[in-house]
Amino acid sequence: MNRHEAAQADALDRALNEPTGREDLHDLAALASELHRQLGPAPASMAVQARVERRVRNQLRAAHAPLRPRLSPALGLLRRAAIALLVVGLIAGATGGTALAASNAYPGDALYPIKLAEESLRLVLSPSEEGDAELLLSFAGARLQEATHLLTLGRDSLAVQTLGHYDESMAQFETLAPGLKDRTDLEPARHALGLQRKELQALMAGAPLSVMPALKQAEHRAGHAEESLLAATPAPPTEPPGQIEPGRENPTPHGQEVKATKQSGPDPGHGPKDKKTPTPSP
Amino acid sequence: MQDAEWVKRARAGDVEAYGALYRRYSDRIYRYLRSRGESEQDAEDLAATVFLRAFQALPRYRERGWPFSAFLYRVARNLLADSHRRPAREVPLEDLDIGPPSHRPVEQADEGREQREHLARGLAQLAPHHQEVIRLRVLLGLSTSEVAVWMERSEGAVRVLLYRALREMRETLER
Numbered sequence: 485m486n487r488h489e490a491a492q493a494d495a496l497d498r499a500l501n502e503p504t505g506r507e508d509l510h511d512l513a514a515l516a517s518e519l520h521r522q523l524g525p526a527p528a529s530m531a532v533q534a535r536v537e538r539r540v541r542n543q544l545r546a547a548h549a550p551l552r553p554r555l556s557p558a559l560g561l562l563r564r565a566a567i568a569l570l571v572v573g574l575i576a577g578a579t580g581g582t583a584l585a586a587s588n589a590y591p592g593d594a595l596y597p598i599k600l601a602e603e604s605l606r607l608v609l610s611p612s613e614e615g616d617a618e619l620l621l622s623f624a625g626a627r628l629q630e631a632t633h634l635l636t637l638g639r640d641s642l643a644v645q646t647l648g649h650y651d652e653s654m655a656q657f658e659t660l661a662p663g664l665k666d667r668t669d670l671e672p673a674r675h676a677l678g679l680q681r682k683e684l685q686a687l688m689a690g691a692p693l694s695v696m697p698a699l700k701q702a703e704h705r706a707g708h709a710e711e712s713l714l715a716a717t718p719a720p721p722t723e724p725p726g727q728i729e730p731g732r733e734n735p736t737p738h739g740q741e742v743k744a745t746k747q748s749g750p751d752p753g754h755g756p757k758d759k760k761t762p763t764p765s766p
Numbered sequence: 767m768q769d770a771e772w773v774k775r776a777r778a779g780d781v782e783a784y785g786a787l788y789r790r791y792s793d794r795i796y797r798y799l800r801s802r803g804e805s806e807q808d809a810e811d812l813a814a815t816v817f818l819r820a821f822q823a824l825p826r827y828r829e830r831g832w833p834f835s836a837f838l839y840r841v842a843r844n845l846l847a848d849s850h851r852r853p854a855r856e857v858p859l860e861d862l863d864i865g866p867p868s869h870r871p872v873e874q875a876d877e878g879r880e881q882r883e884h885l886a887r888g889l890a891q892l893a894p895h896h897q898e899v900i901r902l903r904v905l906l907g908l909s910t911s912e913v914a915v916w917m918e919r920s921e922g923a924v925r926v927l928l929y930r931a932l933r934e935m936r937e938t939l940e941r
Contacts, residue, residue, distance in 0.1 A: 493928065496928065496929050500903075512936065519900065519904050523886060524904075525796075536796070536810055536814045537788055539814045540818055543818055
């Protein structure tokens with residue numbers, strides 16, 4: 485670098501900031517201006533910035549923030565591990581097909597951790613306690629369905645383990661139940677719980693002795709949760725008594741489709757609204 | 767509040783403090799990724815990855831009185847290099863962000879597009895460090911002092927680098 489070049493560079497820098505009338509630098513400054521005008525990237529929109537911030541915050545909170553106090557340590561640890569697995573899965577470029585396959589996985593399957601991780605993430609992203617309760621009840625229903633399947637395959641020890649997870653989800657649901665009484669229509673939840681109790685009672689009828697304690701505990705838990713909801717003061721009904729809530733004409737087994745209607749406020753969380761095909765992320 | 771204070775809090779696990787850093791620099795990092803030829807969707811994904819990786823690397827971050835943006839820039843560059851994407855010289859024309867939509871007649875829009883492609887081709891033929899200084903100083907409009915910190919050069923060196931880069935660009939376009 486020679487002194488002349490340095491001087492020209494300094495002058496150009498000043499010219500870029502404000503016009504100096506330097507003829508010898510005019511073309512370079514004009515070129516810079518044209519480059520900026522033609523190729524300069526537009527600022528990120530507010531929507532983009534908000535989306536990215538939400539992703540970063542959620543992943544940081546999942547990895548670093550303390551869990552909600554009402555979760556048991558075991559479930560909390562399970563959730564941390566599940567979220568970590570989900571992140572790993574996203575990094576590896578999990579496809580929509582993988583996610584779909586994971587949703588049908590059972591305990592012992594390779595994709596089952598992804599299913600749990602997805603559930604855990606949905607819980608993290610839930611914006612309200614009503615959403616949490618709905619999700620926990622849904623997850624409990626999924627555990628019950630898995631346990632039933634495992635029992636038909638004779639995989640008793642895994643079934644017992646899965647019933648333990650059912651019990652944990654239901655225990656968490658019970659802690660939320662008192663807060664739901666004044667905020668949501670409890671009938672769908674009561675209905676789901678009733679179905680789950682009946683399913684558990686049916687399972688107990690022909691279950692091996694080794695599974696009975698777990699089934700009894702699960703049935704007791706479901707009954708306790710149902711009673712606590714039955715004792716609640718219901719919210720004013722959204723439709724006249726006797727009418728079936730739209731979409732609830734054919735409830736699925738195990739009460740997995742539970743809709744807690746509310747008088748006002750946002751819908752309960754069903755996962756991120758802007759779900760995209762998973763892309764690599766840390 | 768200075769970056770150093772936010773970084774200190776973020777290192778202690780304060781996600782909100784890190785959020786402040788994010789809001790301060792997210793647009794800059796996003797636009798940098800776009801200037802490197804990334805699509806809007808990829809730039810969005812990569813921006814999230816940059817900030818997550820930067821957070822994970824905070825224990826190794828050394829406070830040197832520089833803006834946190836310089837650290838983010840290095841993370842972004844490393845991320846782009848790690849992902850084995852297109853070489854620095856290649857700038858996909860169809861992915862270049864050309865700014866706000868134009869309401870000019872079709873003929874003028876076509877001419878504008880030709881000009882953009884011409885400029886983009888010219889930029890792609892420059893040496894990588896010349897491309898980078900034009901990208902940071904001209905396309906992104908960063909100040910010389912910030913470019914100097916990002917590129918780990920003196921301000922004088924950045925000015926000379928830019929001068930040479932624009933001269934090379936002019937010669938390339940005239941060929």
